Amino acid sequence: MTxxxxxxxxxxxxxxxRDGIVDDFGHVALRDPADPARxxxxxxxxxxxxxxxxxxRHGPDGTCEDPGAQAYSEAVLHARVFAARPDVQVSxxxxxxxxxxxxxxGAPPLRPVFHTGAVAGWxxxxxxxxxxxDGGMLVDTVEKADSLAACLGPARAALLRAHGAVxxxxxxxxxxxxxxxxxxxxxxxxxxxxxxxxVPSLSRGEAAETARRLLTPNTVARVWAGRVAxxxx
Amino acid sequence: MTxxxxxxxxxxxxxxxRDGIVDDFGHVALRDPADPARxxxxxxxxxxxxxxxxxxRHGPDGTCEDPGAQAYSEAVLHARVFAARPDVQVSxxxxxxxxxxxxxxGAPPLRPVFHTGAVAGWxxxxxxxxxxxDGGMLVDTVEKADSLAACLGPARAALLRAHGAVxxxxxxxxxxxxxxxxxxxxxxxxxxxxxxxxVPSLSRGEAAETARRLLTPNTVARVWAGRVAxxxx
Amino acid sequence: MTxxxxxxxxxxxxxxxRDGIVDDFGHVALRDPADPARxxxxxxxxxxxxxxxxxxRHGPDGTCEDPGAQAYSEAVLHARVFAARPDVQVSxxxxxxxxxxxxxxGAPPLRPVFHTGAVAGWxxxxxxxxxxxDGGMLVDTVEKADSLAACLGPARAALLRAHGAVxxxxxxxxxxxxxxxxxxxxxxxxxxxxxxxxVPSLSRGEAAETARRLLTPNTVARVWAGRVAxxxx
Amino acid sequence: MTxxxxxxxxxxxxxxxRDGIVDDFGHVALRDPADPARxxxxxxxxxxxxxxxxxxRHGPDGTCEDPGAQAYSEAVLHARVFAARPDVQVSxxxxxxxxxxxxxxGAPPLRPVFHTGAVAGWxxxxxxxxxxxDGGMLVDTVEKADSLAACLGPARAALLRAHGAVxxxxxxxxxxxxxxxxxxxxxxxxxxxxxxxxVPSLSRGEAAETARRLLTPNTVARVWAGRVAxxxx
Numbered sequence: 001m002t003x004x005x006x007x008x009x010x011x012x013x014x015x016x017x018r019d020g021i022v023d024d025f026g027h028v029a030l031r032d033p034a035d036p037a038r039x040x041x042x043x044x045x046x047x048x049x050x051x052x053x054x055x056x057r058h059g060p061d062g063t064c065e066d067p068g069a070q071a072y073s074e075a076v077l078h079a080r081v082f083a084a085r086p087d088v089q090v091s092x093x094x095x096x097x098x099x100x101x102x103x104x105x106g107a108p109p110l111r112p113v114f115h116t117g118a119v120a121g122w123x124x125x126x127x128x129x130x131x132x133x134d135g136g137m138l139v140d141t142v143e144k145a146d147s148l149a150a151c152l153g154p155a156r157a158a159l160l161r162a163h164g165a166v167x168x169x170x171x172x173x174x175x176x177x178x179x180x181x182x183x184x185x186x187x188x189x190x191x192x193x194x195x196x197x198x199v200p201s202l203s204r205g206e207a208a209e210t211a212r213r214l215l216t217p218n219t220v221a222r223v224w225a226g227r228v229a230x231x232x233x
Numbered sequence: 234m235t236x237x238x239x240x241x242x243x244x245x246x247x248x249x250x251r252d253g254i255v256d257d258f259g260h261v262a263l264r265d266p267a268d269p270a271r272x273x274x275x276x277x278x279x280x281x282x283x284x285x286x287x288x289x290r291h292g293p294d295g296t297c298e299d300p301g302a303q304a305y306s307e308a309v310l311h312a313r314v315f316a317a318r319p320d321v322q323v324s325x326x327x328x329x330x331x332x333x334x335x336x337x338x339g340a341p342p343l344r345p346v347f348h349t350g351a352v353a354g355w356x357x358x359x360x361x362x363x364x365x366x367d368g369g370m371l372v373d374t375v376e377k378a379d380s381l382a383a384c385l386g387p388a389r390a391a392l393l394r395a396h397g398a399v400x401x402x403x404x405x406x407x408x409x410x411x412x413x414x415x416x417x418x419x420x421x422x423x424x425x426x427x428x429x430x431x432v433p434s435l436s437r438g439e440a441a442e443t444a445r446r447l448l449t450p451n452t453v454a455r456v457w458a459g460r461v462a463x464x465x466x
Numbered sequence: 467m468t469x470x471x472x473x474x475x476x477x478x479x480x481x482x483x484r485d486g487i488v489d490d491f492g493h494v495a496l497r498d499p500a501d502p503a504r505x506x507x508x509x510x511x512x513x514x515x516x517x518x519x520x521x522x523r524h525g526p527d528g529t530c531e532d533p534g535a536q537a538y539s540e541a542v543l544h545a546r547v548f549a550a551r552p553d554v555q556v557s558x559x560x561x562x563x564x565x566x567x568x569x570x571x572g573a574p575p576l577r578p579v580f581h582t583g584a585v586a587g588w589x590x591x592x593x594x595x596x597x598x599x600d601g602g603m604l605v606d607t608v609e610k611a612d613s614l615a616a617c618l619g620p621a622r623a624a625l626l627r628a629h630g631a632v633x634x635x636x637x638x639x640x641x642x643x644x645x646x647x648x649x650x651x652x653x654x655x656x657x658x659x660x661x662x663x664x665v666p667s668l669s670r671g672e673a674a675e676t677a678r679r680l681l682t683p684n685t686v687a688r689v690w691a692g693r694v695a696x697x698x699x
Numbered sequence: 700m701t702x703x704x705x706x707x708x709x710x711x712x713x714x715x716x717r718d719g720i721v722d723d724f725g726h727v728a729l730r731d732p733a734d735p736a737r738x739x740x741x742x743x744x745x746x747x748x749x750x751x752x753x754x755x756r757h758g759p760d761g762t763c764e765d766p767g768a769q770a771y772s773e774a775v776l777h778a779r780v781f782a783a784r785p786d787v788q789v790s791x792x793x794x795x796x797x798x799x800x801x802x803x804x805g806a807p808p809l810r811p812v813f814h815t816g817a818v819a820g821w822x823x824x825x826x827x828x829x830x831x832x833d834g835g836m837l838v839d840t841v842e843k844a845d846s847l848a849a850c851l852g853p854a855r856a857a858l859l860r861a862h863g864a865v866x867x868x869x870x871x872x873x874x875x876x877x878x879x880x881x882x883x884x885x886x887x888x889x890x891x892x893x894x895x896x897x898v899p900s901l902s903r904g905e906a907a908e909t910a911r912r913l914l915t916p917n918t919v920a921r922v923w924a925g926r927v928a929x930x931x932x
Contacts, residue, residue: 007699015693017459023650024456024643025582044451046459051699070451097650100580101658105433111667114799115836115862116724118668118676134438137581138446162435163581173690174681177723180689184722184796192800194427194660194893200338201810202395202817205367210817213371215873218277218303223257223879224872226250226279227714233706233750240932248926256883257876258815284932330883333813334891344900347566348603348629349491351901351909370814396814406923407914410490413922417489417563425567427660427893434577435584443584448640456646457639460481466473466517483925490922510917512925536917571899600904604912628901660893666804668861671833679834684743684769689723692716692745 001032001040006052008172009040016094017048021179026094026164029078030172032057039082039091043069061142073140080145081152081168088168090175093139095164098187102126103159108193110159110186117185119178120157120167127151128161137163157182234265234273239285241405242273249327250281254412259327259397262311263405265290272315272324276302294375306373313378314385314401321401323408326372328397331420335359336392341426343392343419350418352411353390353400360384361394370396390415467498467506472518474638475506482560483514487645492560492630495544496638498523505548505557509535527608539606546611547618547634554634556641559605561630564653568592569625574659576625576652583651585644586623586633593617594627603629623648700731700739705751707871708739715793716747720878725793725863728777729871731756738781738790742768760841772839779844780851780867787867789874792838794863797886801825802858807892809858809885816884818877819856819866826850827860836862856881 009030016022024046032038037060042050056066060083062076078091102110103126112118127148129136139145139160148166152158156178157167167182169175202210213219242263249255257279265271270293275283289299293316295309311324335343336359345351360381362369372378372393381399385391389411390400400415402408435443446452475496482488490512498504503526508516522532526549528542544557568576569592578584593614595602605611605626614632618624622644623633633648635641668676679685708729715721723745731737736759741749755765759782761775777790801809802825811817826847828835838844838859847865851857855877856866866881868874901909912918 010699011694011697014697014699018697019693023582024459044455046455046462048459048462095580095582097654098657100654101432101661104579104658107658108661108664111665112673112676113665113667113803113861114794115668115676116680116722116794118673119680121677122668122670122673130436130439134436135442135446137435137439137443162433162439162579171686173686176693177681177686177689180693188796188799189665190657190661191797191889192665192803192806194429194662195800195807195889196427196429196662196893196895198807199334199810199812199888199891200395201812202370202814202821203363203367204821206363206370206395207811207817207821209368210370210811210814211820213368214815214818215876220870220872220876222277222279223876226257226281227718227875227879228710229279229281231710231713231717233709233713243932244927244930247930247932251930252926256815328813328815330887331890333887334894337812337891340891341894341897344898345906345909346570346628346898346900347561348901348909349489349561349913351906352913354910355901355903355906395812404919406919409926410914410919410922413926421563421566422898423890423894424564424656425570425573425898427895428567428574428656429660429662429895431574432577432579432655432658434579435581435588437588440578440584440588443578443581444587447582447585448643453637453639453643456643460485460642460646461477464477464480464484466476466480490925510921512921512928514925514928567898596902596905600902601908601912603901603905603909628899628905660895662893662895665800666861668836669829669833672829672836672861675834676836679837688743688745692723692747695745695747 005030006040006055009055010050010052012172012176013042013047013050016176016179019180021096021183022047022094027072029091031082031089039078041072041075041078044072074138076142076145077139077148077166080142080149081166084149085168087170090169090172092167092175092179093164094179096183098183098190099159099165101190102186103161103163105161110189112185113189113192114185116181117188120182120185121155123155124157124159125151125153125155126159126161129163130161238263239273239288242288243283243285245405245409246275246280246283249409249412252413254329254416255280255327260305262324264315264322272311274305274308274311277305307371309375309378310372310381310399313375313382314399317382318401320403323402323405325400325408325412326397327412329416331416331423332392332398334423335419336394336396338394343422345418346422346425347418349414350421353415353418354388356388357390357392358384358386358388359392359394362396363394471496472506472521475521476516476518478638478642479508479513479516482642482645485646487562487649488513488560493538495557497548497555505544507538507541507544510538540604542608542611543605543614543632546608546615547632550615551634553636556635556638558633558641558645559630560645562649564649564656565625565631567656568652569627569629571627576655578651579655579658580651582647583654586648586651587621589621590623590625591617591619591621592625592627595629596627704729705739705754708754709749709751711871711875712741712746712749715875715878718879720795720882721746721793726771728790730781730788738777740771740774740777743771773837775841775844776838776847776865779841779848780865783848784867786869789868789871791866791874791878792863793878795882797882797889798858798864800889801885802860802862804860809888811884812888812891813884815880816887819881819884820854822854823856823858824850824852824854825858825860828862829860
């Protein structure tokens with residue numbers, strides 16, 4: 001595993017944390033190119049604190065090869081997704097808030113509603129941990145991980161009922177992009193779906209007069225001055 | 234006017250900008266204690282850039298006493314509110330987003346829905362510029378400002394139809410607090426009012442098992458470690 | 467009380483402020499291990515400014531033992547919760563916005579709707595100050611605090627009608643985690659419950675073609691470059 | 700092209716990125732005053748990273764005149780808008796989230812609902828790429844760009860179905876202001892339109908008593924102290 005790859009894997013944790021895709025939990029796994037049955041994953045840490053030194057190699061059943069590290073109980077999720085999907089090099093598990101309403105029983109399917117939102121694909125399956133019992137919500141056994149991988153099938157993402165999502169991709173940056181825009185797509189779908197009643201507007205005349213008076217050099221310059229505050233090139 | 238008062242007036246602009254009460258527009262006026270028919274207001278500037286040096290005295294009809302300054306056309310709003318309300322020392326005009334839905338024709342009245350939201354009062358009148366014609370949305374004439382002041386009456390705040398709000402108070406900090414919590418109250422009322430359907434929950438057993446497994450020393454410590462990142466005492 | 471505990475108590479105020487659980491008000495109380503009828507609480511301060519030097523010991527009736535300090539009128543809330551619940555070491559009172567809609571009369575119960583949201587428990591009682599009269603919304607008397615503690619019962623949290631919440635736990639980090647994820651859970655429930663109509667999607671063909679063209683090395687690299695800006699490991 | 704203009708064009712990218720109008724994509728084009736059939740546009744870069752050195756001149760058919768640069772496939776959009784609209788000096792293409800629900804089939808027209816929201820105009824046409832086939836969502840051919848320019852007509856903005864918006868103006872600051880307030884207007888319309896049910900309020904007595912007790916010097920000073928934290932004049 002190259003130093004660059006480990007650095008990018010740590011950066012992926014940080015940027016997904018900053019942009020609200022992972023919260024205190026959530027993780028990113030990278031298949032080991034030299035030993036494709038194994039993969040790299042942070043020891044159990046808040047994603048906003050992960051550094052390259054925190055990354056550990058894990059085996060085909062999800063076991064962390066560093067016995068001294070506190071490991072994620074859901075590492076097996078990535079192990080079985082890598083086993084089922086040779087095309088996948090990166091697997092992300094997260095709980096981005098805008099996705100969660102689409103994971104609930106009875107929710108409409110999460111379809112792409114705007115252009116960039118298409119990256120996660122048309123058919124996003126929803127996996128349910130309920131058959132594994134009340135203590136089964138985490139994907140922490142080979143049996144559950146295999147069930148989830150089967151539900152994922154050839155898709156780029158799956159939702160986990162009342163829990164979160166798994167996103168996969170051929171490299172770190174692609175999987176990160178899919179995770180981000182899948183969540184953005186869900187946020188737009190939520191906002192659009194909340195429309196419940198018509199909204200009164202300005203009159204056509206009010207709108208015309210108001211725009212004419214606002215779009216003057218002084219006013220426009222004031223907006224510009226306020227908005228560039230603190231920006232550096 | 235003391236240096237402290239002018240500094241606090243500038244700070245009020247800055248904090249209301251940072252906390253989203255004023256946007257590129259919006260302003261805060263402070264009555265001159267030595268000459269109560271006059272008041273202090275920034276020259277026309279983005280609120281996030283106002284300094285004490287930008288504050289100017291304005292006369293009873295809202296005219297800026299510094300002929301070289303670009304002045305707010307709505308300064309007269311404050312002038313006539315100060316004239317009508319001897320108890321008021323500070324007048325804020327803004328367009329905080331959560332308030333705007335409550336300014337629209339047909340909207341429900343903006344009532345306090347939670348404890349701190351009570352500071353703006355129970356009866357918040359809504360003033361409509363429509364009788365003044367299509368070019369009349371800004372409160373930029375004595376006639377409109379008097380009409381608005383009459384609508385405000387003894388209240389601590391008034392809404393302006395499809396435009397924003399006026400908030401008044403006996404000092405800068407009180408008016409700022411009313412402006413902030415009136416907007417917070419509106420945001421809570423919007424969120425509560427958007428509920429359109431029941432939401433399925435975890436089963437009782439899932440909830441119990443999940444909580445038991447999450448509330449362990451390791452997991453709790455992980456959340457704490459991520460959340461204190463960057464904090465200094 | 468150890469220096470570490472006092473430092474953590476101050477940090478809890480800061481992080482809850484930064485993450486929007488407490489606003490200008492709200493506070494965190496820690497039982498004194500050496501004298502379990504007493505507890506530590508900040509003097510009345512904005513939570514984002516609390517330091518260890520601002521913490522004061524309070525007695526069994528909620529009285530601050532430092533007569534010179536401005537104390538919280540709701541300190542008695544914590545006193546009576548500690549009295550009723552020997553298992554509780556930490557009590558947080560706050561007004562996190564996503565919870566407030568669930569405190570209103572007629573609102574659905576706040577149930578866990580996603581995995582981590584389970585930490586606050588299945589049954590979250592709602593206490594109503596209305597029987598104590600119009601001036602009774604604050605929990606500032608022994609009588610009200612005892613009523614609230616009885617309503618809380620063995621639960622990890624209670625809602626206060628049109629006011630906020632009380633969250634309790636066995637240590638600072640656990641109580642903080644419950645407070646955060648209880649609010650996150652409420653936010654997801656609000657978003658899910660606002661769905662009012664179906665949303666049109668891209669066609670299946672549009673989605674496929676769009677994804678194919680977006681998931682190219684150049685485009686993916688552009689997203690990565692923008693998103694890592696400013697991150698440091 | 701002056702150095703100031705190029706610097707302002709780069710700043711426009713940065714501020715629109717910081718304020719959420721452009722995301723990882725989106726761009727701002729400026730007509731060349733010395734050669735009005737040509738225009739300046741960043742090479743394909745995340746908007747939050749654009750500097751003046753990244754700007755390139757493009758020809759009348761949208762071709763980048765620097766063959767070594769990676770160019771935007773949608774540069775032609777700006778080329779044909781400039782050709783159709785001699786009054787336009789600046790063209791912005793973006794995907795601001797609050798606009799997207801109004802681009803969907805069956806959505807209500809995006810009308811101005813509050814004062815400043817009027818700057819984008821009353822009639823905002825919606826262009827649909829569907830006639831150009833499943834791979835046609837990007838405006839990356841002369842034919843599509845001419846179709847969009849025809850749909851735009853004399854307006855200040857057009858929406859693109861399930862994709863985003865084009866905003867035009869006579870100079871950089873004006874186009875930026877229109878883009879910002881058009882998105883703000885959409886956000887207010889979404890919030891207002893999500894209202895689905897009445898919300899219970901405090902009783903009139905509770906509200907009066909609560910306000911009386913909150914608007915005291917100590918409490919007001921506490922809010923002020925918390926809110927000015929970190930502000931500098």
